[in-house]
Amino acid sequence: MITQSKNKPQTDVEFIPIYSDYVHTNSKPKTNKRSWYEYCMIICMILLVVGFLIKVGIMVHKNSLEEKNEVEMSTKGPVTRRDTSKPAACKKRVVGYYTEFESVDITKHQLSKLTHAVFAYAEMRYNGELKFKSEKSENRFMSLKNKAKSSRTDLKVMIGIGGYKNSDYFHNVTGDSAKKIIFINNIAAFLKKHEINGVDLYWKEAQESDKWKYIEFVRDLKNKLKEEERDGSPYLISLTIPPPNIANWEMAYDLEESLENVDFFNVYSMDYQGPWENQWGNPAGPIAQLYNTVEGRTQFSVDATMKYFVCKTKQPNKFNIAIPFFARLWRHVKEAVEPGKEVIRNVELKDNKAVGDAYLSRWTVEERKYKLSPATWDEESKISYIYKPETKTYLTFEDKKSIDAKIEYVNSMNLGGVWIWTVEMDDDQSSLLNMVSSTELCSAKSIDTVKHSCKRN
Ligand SMILES: *[C@@H]1O[C@H](CO)[C@@H](O)[C@H](O)[C@H]1NC(C)=O
Numbered sequence: 001m002i003t004q005s006k007n008k009p010q011t012d013v014e015f016i017p018i019y020s021d022y023v024h025t026n027s028k029p030k031t032n033k034r035s036w037y038e039y040c041m042i043i044c045m046i047l048l049v050v051g052f053l054i055k056v057g058i059m060v061h062k063n064s065l066e067e068k069n070e071v072e073m074s075t076k077g078p079v080t081r082r083d084t085s086k087p088a089a090c091k092k093r094v095v096g097y098y099t100e101f102e103s104v105d106i107t108k109h110q111l112s113k114l115t116h117a118v119f120a121y122a123e124m125r126y127n128g129e130l131k132f133k134s135e136k137s138e139n140r141f142m143s144l145k146n147k148a149k150s151s152r153t154d155l156k157v158m159i160g161i162g163g164y165k166n167s168d169y170f171h172n173v174t175g176d177s178a179k180k181i182i183f184i185n186n187i188a189a190f191l192k193k194h195e196i197n198g199v200d201l202y203w204k205e206a207q208e209s210d211k212w213k214y215i216e217f218v219r220d221l222k223n224k225l226k227e228e229e230r231d232g233s234p235y236l237i238s239l240t241i242p243p244p245n246i247a248n249w250e251m252a253y254d255l256e257e258s259l260e261n262v263d264f265f266n267v268y269s270m271d272y273q274g275p276w277e278n279q280w281g282n283p284a285g286p287i288a289q290l291y292n293t294v295e296g297r298t299q300f301s302v303d304a305t306m307k308y309f310v311c312k313t314k315q316p317n318k319f320n321i322a323i324p325f326f327a328r329l330w331r332h333v334k335e336a337v338e339p340g341k342e343v344i345r346n347v348e349l350k351d352n353k354a355v356g357d358a359y360l361s362r363w364t365v366e367e368r369k370y371k372l373s374p375a376t377w378d379e380e381s382k383i384s385y386i387y388k389p390e391t392k393t394y395l396t397f398e399d400k401k402s403i404d405a406k407i408e409y410v411n412s413m414n415l416g417g418v419w420i421w422t423v424e425m426d427d428d429q430s431s432l433l434n435m436v437s438s439t440e441l442c443s444a445k446s447i448d449t450v451k452h453s454c455k456r457n
Helices: 021-025 033-038 040-074 108-112 135-151 170-174 177-194 208-228 255-261 302-313 362-367 400-412 431-436
Strands: 093-099 116-124 156-162 198-202 236-241 264-267 319-324 327-330 333-336 345-347 356-360 376-378 383-388 393-397 417-421
Touching: 108 135, 116 135, 116 198, 116 236, 135 156, 156 177, 156 236, 170 177, 170 208, 177 198, 177 208, 198 208, 208 236, 208 255, 236 255, 255 302, 264 302, 302 319, 302 400, 319 400, 356 362, 383 400, 400 417, 400 431, 417 431
Parallel strands: 093 116, 093 417, 116 156, 156 198, 198 236, 236 264, 264 319, 319 417
Antiparallel strands: 327 356, 327 393, 333 345, 376 383, 383 393
């Protein structure tokens, strides 16, 4: 799926708090020379005790200074004035994914904009054991974990398991009671060891026949994590779930059964079109359009996807929609599929495949000098794109307008929030992330009332 990586210098521009001289000048107790000769032993004892007490006092003081520095730091960086409110105030979920294969640095500024950071993915082994895929992957996870810990206490860090090319063993492991126990114990041990907050599961391409195995596994996992819970803060479980009515992927889920064991769902409400090597490679269109009115493809939209889940569960607040941070380029793109629907266009297949770049990070876009403006805004799908007839290329991506439309949708439909694939694909200024974690999204009320029209037509 996404294999590119950028070798950026690993410079971390954020400064490490340095304790003021004030602390150091007080670090030694004053001594009295006359007393030294007369009452050496007694004074020595007293000095030891006093020294110890002062040291404890300094440590407490240092800690409070450190906290103060951290609060100040989190409001620095390239943020606008209205963003200086405490990030913890976001009432909707802003779930940011980080991948194990990228090299771009994870910054504290990014983390300050998220409510949940998910590391995608830990590797699940055939026997249910959990490990990192490589040393690089482990280092990257540690970097995320440590930056999250040193900057904010209310940011939830989660480990992702599954996804593309990582889901092969779910079927066998959840179907074998011994392996399932190993898997569950491994997850619990991982959360405990790293002191992180939860797990995100993405069993990609689960089959209908796997449905009960999945439900039972999530229930068993939940029970285990309840036992392990400390300090009254429960471990979180989230599931990434596929869009319905496209390839019958929804058949592998019975959400009503999982609702009480799952804290929230990241709905894969994107990739409705892509230059894939299969039948879905035609036509070209947006990555995550809010609405789609092209005949025969009305299910290929965020709205149709979310309506399905909300109407099934009546709990809109449990569901987050996707915001892709990547851009997508198609080649050999031709006329619109229907007159007036310029945003969805026919593609000339090469060797039966659509051709293009499915996942372009913003820094790749910059490197290749692709311009993202002026773009054509499609009011119906709420998406921007650039079609160039002379080169037959079609470039589509999220921008301020489309992100605002998604936020407006989340708020008006009482959805739980958004999830970002992936934070590190943003540009150096975190432009997209700053748009996402806006006041509009974060100040919205979270009421669990169904706003979708769930009556059958
Ligand atoms: C699952 O188990 C079956 C039966 O033991 C085995 O043949 C198959 O290779 C396993 N699948 C994977 C992906 O390991």
